Amino acid sequence: MAEHEEKKHEESLMEKIAEKIHGHDSSSSSSDSDDDKPSESSIKDKVFRLFGREKPVHHVFGGGKPADILLWRNKKLSAGALGVATVIWVLFELLEYHLLTLVCHLLILALALLFLWSNATQFINKSTPHIPEVQVPKEPVLEFAMALRFEINRAFAVLRDIALGRDLKMFLSVIAGLWVLSIVGSWCNFLTLFYIVFVLLHTVPVLYEKYEDKVDPFAEKAMHEIKKRYAVFDAKLLSKIPRGPLKQKKED
Numbered sequence: 001m002a003e004h005e006e007k008k009h010e011e012s013l014m015e016k017i018a019e020k021i022h023g024h025d026s027s028s029s030s031s032d033s034d035d036d037k038p039s040e041s042s043i044k045d046k047v048f049r050l051f052g053r054e055k056p057v058h059h060v061f062g063g064g065k066p067a068d069i070l071l072w073r074n075k076k077l078s079a080g081a082l083g084v085a086t087v088i089w090v091l092f093e094l095l096e097y098h099l100l101t102l103v104c105h106l107l108i109l110a111l112a113l114l115f116l117w118s119n120a121t122q123f124i125n126k127s128t129p130h131i132p133e134v135q136v137p138k139e140p141v142l143e144f145a146m147a148l149r150f151e152i153n154r155a156f157a158v159l160r161d162i163a164l165g166r167d168l169k170m171f172l173s174v175i176a177g178l179w180v181l182s183i184v185g186s187w188c189n190f191l192t193l194f195y196i197v198f199v200l201l202h203t204v205p206v207l208y209e210k211y212e213d214k215v216d217p218f219a220e221k222a223m224h225e226i227k228k229r230y231a232v233f234d235a236k237l238l239s240k241i242p243r244g245p246l247k248q249k250k251e252d
Contacts, residue, residue, distance in 0.1 A: 057209045071206050083200050089195040169230075 061067035065077070072078045091097040114131065121128050162171045184193060208215055 055207055061205065070201055071209060072202075078202060082199070085195060085198045089191065091196075092191055093189075215237070 058067050058071055058073075061070055065074075068074045069078050069081055091102065092099065097230075114129070118128050159171065161167055162174055165171075188196070
């Protein structure tokens with residue numbers, strides 16, 4: 001009887017050990033499969049986005065009110081900004097109105113109306129109109145100046161690197177961009193060019209945000225073709241151009 005009980009105890013002990021081993025294997029296999037799942041999902045999530053962006057279009061434009069206006073989150077402000085820009089372009093470009101003349105005429109009209117209104121209230125026994133004191137705030141002006149200074153310094157740094165021969169690809173891109181800009185500038189004046197850019201900023205981003213799932217695959221194919229063409233151009237011509245001394249020292 002004692003031997004029979006010992007055999008049962010040993011068999012139950014072996015069964016428990018086997019169950020533990022089997023449970024550990026199944027848990028490890030399930031954990032491995034779970035570890036594989038995020039990697040597969042991360043691979044699927046790596047979708048090509050235009051200009052290599054990783055954030056939504058609204059965040060690319062900095063968020064806040066400027067992005068809301070450009071992406072028509074606030075339709076009244078967006079339509080108002082586009083309407084004001086259109087009126088300015090029509091006045092100065094189509095009607096050939098001059099800026100100084102327009103400012104003077106608006107100031108004459110505003111001051112005349114306020115002056116007459118202030119004097120008319122004395123005869124009709126009413127309080128004078130409340131004209132608020134207008135001052136330019138300090139903080140927004142400083143923030144704008146700092147942001148403009150940062151962008152100008154970054155542009156100067158890029159131009160310096162190009163002038164020193166450090167980046168041939170950037171050099172060709174800037175030269176091509178300036179050449180295209182010079183051609184566009186010969187077609188129209190600065191005001192018309194500014195208005196065209198303003199209209200594009202109010203139309204292209206919102207259309208891209210709406211149809212980005214269709215635009216991104218097409219842009220991926222175009223970028224792949226451009227890189228392939230550039231690789232052939234680099235192998236046939238650019239790689240044969242002598243490098244500057246700064247780039248050679250940097251590689252050494």
